[in-house]
Amino acid sequence: MDIKQNICPKCGGPSEGGLCSSCRAAELEWITCDDRVLCTHCPTCGSLKQQNTWTDCKLEKDKLIDEVALSAVHIHEDVRSLSVSLETRDISPNRTSVNVGVKAKLYGVPVEHKCRVLIVWSKEQCDRCSRLSGGYYEGTIQLRADGRKPDDYEKDRANAIAHSAEDGLQETGERLSFITETRETKDGLDIIISSHNIGDIISRNIVKELGGKVTRHPKLVGEKKGIPVYRITYLVRLPKYQKGDVFEENGSYYEIRGTDSGGVKYFDLQDSSTKTTRNEPCGRLIGNVKDSEFAFVNYTEGNTAGILDPKTFENKECLTYPWLEIKEGSTIRFLRDYDNERIIFVG
Template sequence: MAMTSGLFCPKCGKETEAEGLCTACFREEHVLFEVPQVLEVKICAKCPSYKVGEQWIDTKLETYEDLVKKATIKIVDLAVKMNKEAESPRIKIFPEFINPNVLRVRVQAEAYVLGRHMSDEKEVEVRVRKETCDICSRIAGGYYEGIIQVRAQNRFPTKKEMGKALKIIYDVVKKAEKAGDRLAFVTDEFDLPEGVDVYMGSVNCSRQASRAIVDDFGGTVLESPKLVGAKDGKDLYRVTFAVRIPEIVAGDIVNMHGKVVLVEKVGKRISGTELSSGHSTSAPEDVKLEKLSNRSEAMSTVLVSEEGNSVQILDPVTYEPMTIKKPIFLTRSPGDEIWVVKINNDVFLLPGGNRGKE
């Protein structure tokens, strides 16, 4: 004869193994979780981002499927409403495409409710809707907050300099984008004879890029804000960043401290090689330097002889022998071709090979 527990469910009267409601009645009175049968996921039609509430979330996902699945899991997870009595809840979400715009999602959950372990599974239909996110809308509309104007002092910048400046700007934009600045984008750029103008989505990113250019080239940056309106009671400004790179560049030959110096690096300090001795020297970037020549104007001649601290060379113009001080960088031997610059009546050897290049 079977033994009975002597315990009965107070609701349905079925025999139970423990005091209180049977499992069926307990599940009926204590629903583990609820979730809508149909949900909508909004993704950007142009970039890998999706919308949660009123906020767009950027991702680095490369495929449409990965983006939709990530957005689906996030939206479904937020929509799940667990029982208030649930302890140690665990939720698993399994999205599956029915077609490119509809997913079937299984939601599994388990937890302890009033000391009892419960588990349940529900199915949700998720429909995909494509919109254009706020940032893509701004880019399409030509939105900008900052303008970087790159110029050179008392000259036109070279194509090489402008290419380097643009690379610095785009590198800063890339880093700012990774750091979460959703306005870190370039709206437009205009190549001009006197330099380049770059329109930027973010003022902060524009400021960082301008300072990065000056850190590399030397020079100055001047900010000029302009009031363009107001939003939510706050004034809105567009800021122009006037970047001025130095007049002197690497390769120029200048009068520094009364000496003839080949400029090799321009930044916070201008450094180079004193051509008469070969020693390194430098000066602050704001020191006024007289430009005497440039390495591109070098001429070839012949090293005739070497004796002690002096060398004999041929004048590159008159071909007459002349004796000059031997710089410490000279590694050529008599009879070798050398490169020199002639400034007034003085001739200076250049370090390196062809036109002073290593």
């Protein structure tokens, strides 16, 4: 041994100064394990409760056991090359025993440790499921239409928009923003919602896609910790005409291409021009392009086309429009103007 070499004061072995690596590793409590861990979960949705806060859990039971067991193991920051093995055993419906084996290196010295963690499973209904089961709500979105009733398509789209908004909020962690109930009424559709935020988002998205406008009608229902509590009715009133409607005005036919706060955009089926007006059209409604029929084109000649009526199987000659590219042997969509006994091509 070099006389200048440092000596470990505990074991007498070589040292770089002070205790050697083996003695430092032997004296340091490099690992501790909690004997018992309480895991509170919601039996309905599987959410976990941590320090009075609920969070969604997407882990399978085996993965969750591993996560909970590992949370009970506390490792010193100087530990390196960590390797952990877990052996689990369910000893009762609400008890899981986990044998934990740990191998690592501490100051370059191999170390290992074994311990047992008991996971106690506790069931408790989470904040979201508690509100859902109790029918909690903070507002109602009423889907209505101006001078008519929303049709099935509009109600289905509004419902889909609402659930898409709900999914998005749940993904971002807004657990208490959800749809409590959806019900059809004689005038349209009511969507019962649990928070003002989801009500704002859903109503705004419905108008963005289907047109119309939203008015908010708050009602004071009490106080919570000195703060006023309001329930809000979001009246979503769809326009008289909806996207795809075809109307007749002064002998000409037009298709609604969009409705928003800026006005109504419509397409001239004769000359293919697009116009926008702030006032709703006053024409006669013919139908909607989503309900159009399909006809086989027998022949074309100039500005006329002969089609096979799919109802009567008769050949009918109809006026065509310059913007339409109609070819013999193809099919074309059309609506019937029963009042004028005309076939209106819509593309």
